[in-house]
Amino acid sequence: MTFNSTEFLFFFPVILTFYALAFHRGRWREGVLLVASYLFYMSWNWRYAGLLLLSTAVDYSVGRLIVQESRPIVRKTILIVSLCSNLGMLCIFKYYNFFVELVGGQTAALGLNISFLKHELLLPVGISFYTFQTMSYTIDLYRGEKVFEKDFLKFAVFVAFFPQLVAGPIVRAKQFLPQLHQVPDVTCQRVQDGLLLVFRGLFKKVVIADLLGLLAVDKAFANPGAFSSWDLLIALYAYTFQIYNDFSGYSDIAIGLARILGFDLPQNFNRPYLSQSVREFWTRWHISLSTWLRDYLYISLGGNRVPLWRVRVNLMITMLLGGLWHGAALHFIAWGAYHGFLLMMGKGKEGKSSKSEHVWGASVLGRQVVCFHLIVFGWLLFRVQDLPNFVHYTEGLIKNGLGTQFHELFYAVLGLAIALHVIPLTRWAAMEKRFLQLPVPAQAVAYALLLIMFCGFTLEAPSFIYFQF
Amino acid sequence: MKLAYLKIVIWISVSLVAVELALEVRAMSRGWDTLFFGSAIVGERVIQKAGGSSEFGPTPSFPFRSRIVPITKSSGDQRYWIASSSHAEDSYLQPTAIFPVVLDRTLNEEGLSAVVLNASRAGNDISANVEDLKRWGPQWNPDYVILYQMSLTVGSISKKLFSGNRGQKASLNAQAEKTAGPVSWVNKLVESTTIYANVKGQIAARVEASRVLANDLGIQGEQEYAELVHQFIRAARGIGAAPILTTFATSHTRQHLGKFPEEIALLLFRNGAFLSVEGWVRSIERFNEVTRQIAGQEGVMLIDVASEVSGQPEYFRDFVHFTPEGHKAVARTIKAALMRMEPREVSIVAQGQRPSL
Numbered sequence: 041m042t043f044n045s046t047e048f049l050f051f052f053p054v055i056l057t058f059y060a061l062a063f064h065r066g067r068w069r070e071g072v073l074l075v076a077s078y079l080f081y082m083s084w085n086w087r088y089a090g091l092l093l094l095s096t097a098v099d100y101s102v103g104r105l106i107v108q109e110s111r112p113i114v115r116k117t118i119l120i121v122s123l124c125s126n127l128g129m130l131c132i133f134k135y136y137n138f139f140v141e142l143v144g145g146q147t148a149a150l151g152l153n154i155s156f157l158k159h160e161l162l163l164p165v166g167i168s169f170y171t172f173q174t175m176s177y178t179i180d181l182y183r184g185e186k187v188f189e190k191d192f193l194k195f196a197v198f199v200a201f202f203p204q205l206v207a208g209p210i211v212r213a214k215q216f217l218p219q220l221h222q223v224p225d226v227t228c229q230r231v232q233d234g235l236l237l238v239f240r241g242l243f244k245k246v247v248i249a250d251l252l253g254l255l256a257v258d259k260a261f262a263n264p265g266a267f268s269s270w271d272l273l274i275a276l277y278a279y280t281f282q283i284y285n286d287f288s289g290y291s292d293i294a295i296g297l298a299r300i301l302g303f304d305l306p307q308n309f310n311r312p313y314l315s316q317s318v319r320e321f322w323t324r325w326h327i328s329l330s331t332w333l334r335d336y337l338y339i340s341l342g343g344n345r346v347p348l349w350r351v352r353v354n355l356m357i358t359m360l361l362g363g364l365w366h367g368a369a370l371h372f373i374a375w376g377a378y379h380g381f382l383l384m385m386g387k388g389k390e391g392k393s394s395k396s397e398h399v400w401g402a403s404v405l406g407r408q409v410v411c412f413h414l415i416v417f418g419w420l421l422f423r424v425q426d427l428p429n430f431v432h433y434t435e436g437l438i439k440n441g442l443g444t445q446f447h448e449l450f451y452a453v454l455g456l457a458i459a460l461h462v463i464p465l466t467r468w469a470a471m472e473k474r475f476l477q478l479p480v481p482a483q484a485v486a487y488a489l490l491l492i493m494f495c496g497f498t499l500e501a502p503s504f505i506y507f508q509f
Numbered sequence: 510m511k512l513a514y515l516k517i518v519i520w521i522s523v524s525l526v527a528v529e530l531a532l533e534v535r536a537m538s539r540g541w542d543t544l545f546f547g548s549a550i551v552g553e554r555v556i557q558k559a560g561g562s563s564e565f566g567p568t569p570s571f572p573f574r575s576r577i578v579p580i581t582k583s584s585g586d587q588r589y590w591i592a593s594s595s596h597a598e599d600s601y602l603q604p605t606a607i608f609p610v611v612l613d614r615t616l617n618e619e620g621l622s623a624v625v626l627n628a629s630r631a632g633n634d635i636s637a638n639v640e641d642l643k644r645w646g647p648q649w650n651p652d653y654v655i656l657y658q659m660s661l662t663v664g665s666i667s668k669k670l671f672s673g674n675r676g677q678k679a680s681l682n683a684q685a686e687k688t689a690g691p692v693s694w695v696n697k698l699v700e701s702t703t704i705y706a707n708v709k710g711q712i713a714a715r716v717e718a719s720r721v722l723a724n725d726l727g728i729q730g731e732q733e734y735a736e737l738v739h740q741f742i743r744a745a746r747g748i749g750a751a752p753i754l755t756t757f758a759t760s761h762t763r764q765h766l767g768k769f770p771e772e773i774a775l776l777l778f779r780n781g782a783f784l785s786v787e788g789w790v791r792s793i794e795r796f797n798e799v800t801r802q803i804a805g806q807e808g809v810m811l812i813d814v815a816s817e818v819s820g821q822p823e824y825f826r827d828f829v830h831f832t833p834e835g836h837k838a839v840a841r842t843i844k845a846a847l848m849r850m851e852p853r854e855v856s857i858v859a860q861g862q863r864p865s866l
Binding site for chain 2: 046047049050053056057060061226227228231232235251254255256259445446447448449450480481483484485487488489491492493495496497
């Protein structure tokens with residue numbers, strides 16, 4: 041069950057009704073949220089609910105032990121046990137087969153005939169997200185932050201909260217747990233705001249991302265040899281907007297659903313393709329992951345408090361692991377390395393560019409264009425199925441000539457995606473405000489018509505790209 | 510939190526129900542079943558849904574949509590098994606109008622003791638026909654098994670060839686497919702709404718038609734099709750019956766490509782699109798040619814339905830499904846071919862040698 045599936049269309053109102061009925065009884069309210077979250081997760085594969093529960097139980101117990109323990113060495117040991125447990129689970133499900141293949145290939149190249157067993161377990165949906173979330177909780181406790189949660193039910197809701205369970209935003213304990221200790225802030229206005237966010241996200245996902253994929257991107261990447269250089273270039277731009285609208289659409293829906301339930305989740309995207317530098321891009325793209333990597337990895341490695349060469353190495357390590365987080369494949373590692381390299385190159389130059397930014401409008405635009413194209417090239421590494429596919433696609437970009445096979449509808453959707461990205465936020469806010477001032481029945485009719493349109497645009501209900509990570 | 514805060518959700522539901530009701534009233538006037546109102550009060554489908562005449566199946570003990578006969582064969586009977594899908598099952602028409610039943614009646618009118626078993630079910634492709642033949646064939650003991658099948662096979666082969674490599678999405682969908690259970694009741698409910706039917710026909714089909722579509726299935730597609738036909742021949746012979754192949758007829762052919770009707774093209778795309786209109790026409794042409802070649806190689810009788818029926822839109826209500834007149838034309842073509850078979854050729858066909866037509 042995904043947010044864009046028909047099942048969810050029925051699931052959420054039912055949950056909302058139970059939630060409203062239980063709202064003024066704290067334990068019942070949390071119980072409804074927990075049951076809903078587990079039902080949502082089990083709709084993918086019920087077997088992995090046990091894994092989620094195990095992860096919750098381990099980190100809850102570790103949290104208790106860390107808080108009760110005052111000896112630094114013991115606290116550190118407990119933290120290491122927790123990290124090993126979380127990362128071990130992630131490694132087994134996500135990375136084990138990849139490393140077995142890698143090592144198997146190397147040993148075969150050396151003439152050694154060693155066979156390694158591979159497992160056929162499916163990757164549990166959202167494991168990278170909830171693992172990072174629970175890890176942040178234990179690390180925060182170890183660092184002495186006041187985020188301890190003694191109530192297992194509340195902690196379980198924090199880990200499994202269904203709007204952001206499978207693809208983020210990755211929520212920190214200090215952002216979410218305090219909200220569970222208050223009566224959630226639900227008002228008519230917030231419900232309408234949340235619904236607007238949900239529909240904005242669905243529009244991004246269903247109308248823009250899925251259509252860009254369906255009409256051009258999937259075919260172009262599957263068989264680059266069959267397309268002209270122009271089409272491959274346009275498909276690459278299209279993928280750039282597809283992945284943004286897919287993922288930010290998911291985040292909008294997650295934030296909107298949480299708001300309807302009375303919770304606030306952090307912003308995850310801020311028009312990243314308007315960035316003027318790659319560093320700025322990472323403050324606007326998947327913000328909850330990039331800040332997680334900054335706070336728990338980059339700073340742990342020494343951050344900016346070390347010599348410049350070490351800072352650069354830290355950046356590279358952080359981005360390599362960030363790439364690996366996305367998937368167990370060499371092209372994801374290459375994508376991480378590419379961004380690491382760009383960040384390394386930009387390190388130490390941040391101050392120089394900021395002055396001209398306010399003086400020379402053209403220079404701002406120039407930087408945006410250059411940065412955008414650096415990011416686009418990175419998406420090529422990200423989207424290809426493997427490195428030979430990358431070579432094939434790159435060759436096609438150079439050698440395949442002009443001409444297009446893409447339909448006018450595709451170009452219209454791509455144009456819409458670009459326009460929506462660059463329209464000033466103030467204009468958006470004004471339009472949304474005007475819409476929210478309409479009478480409720482008028483808003484409802486608009487939403488109903490949009491739902492019908494979404495149904496027509498995507499009957500297959502393709503999954504969100506980030507679900508696989 | 511008050512339930513009143515959720516009034517917008519209630520209003521959305523009310524709006525959706527209102528749209529559904531409005532579309533259902535329109536659909537009812539055209540004789541279609543609807544979710545809220547059930548079977549329409551006009552149209553041919555009701556007659557069939559109400560059970561039609563007790564003379565025709567399917568029934569629990571007779572799994573064919575044709576004249577009910579006992580499982581035990583009478584001496585002198587020739588049993589013809591029609592392996593097809595919605596083209597021959599055609600639940601939108603009365604049983605008496607569909608070509609297997611028309612064939613059954615006209616063969617008997619010629620004084621032959623013929624029984625036509627219509628083992629066609631909507632959604633069956635050749636693999637499903639083979640499964641049905643293996644499941645029911647030994648009990649019902651047909652003498653001839655006639656295959657009239659192609660469009661679903663073109664659809665499934667094109668899906669296999671063109672959707673197999675979708676990178677990130679493919680891996681996810683594969684995972685979802687592995688973990689997915691049967692289709693949920695929610696999906697079934699939504700798919701039975703008139704909103705869904707309209708959206709599928711009007712929006713989804715247009716979107717599908719805007720994809721980059723292939724103009725043929727290539728050698729690989731032909732090889733896959735040939736293998737399926739060979740499987741069918743082996744299955745028919747496996748139960749001691751003589752396989753008979755047919756070419757597949759369509760409302761429009763290559764000569765209509767420049768003026769292919771949009772409403773028919775949209776029907777082609779409503780279930781997902783991998784082939785262009787030209788791709789469909791060309792694939793069916795090529796597969797018909799493959800059918801002819803296999804018939805020659807295998808010594809199997811071939812009935813060239815396409816030559817007699819294709820390209821005559823009055824015989825079709827869409828690209829591949831027949832009008833009552835179309836059903837009659839197909840039955841006439843098959844009957845003529847069967848009547849040209851000399852009695853001695855029956856045994857030759859059964860032995861796998863091709864009779865001259």
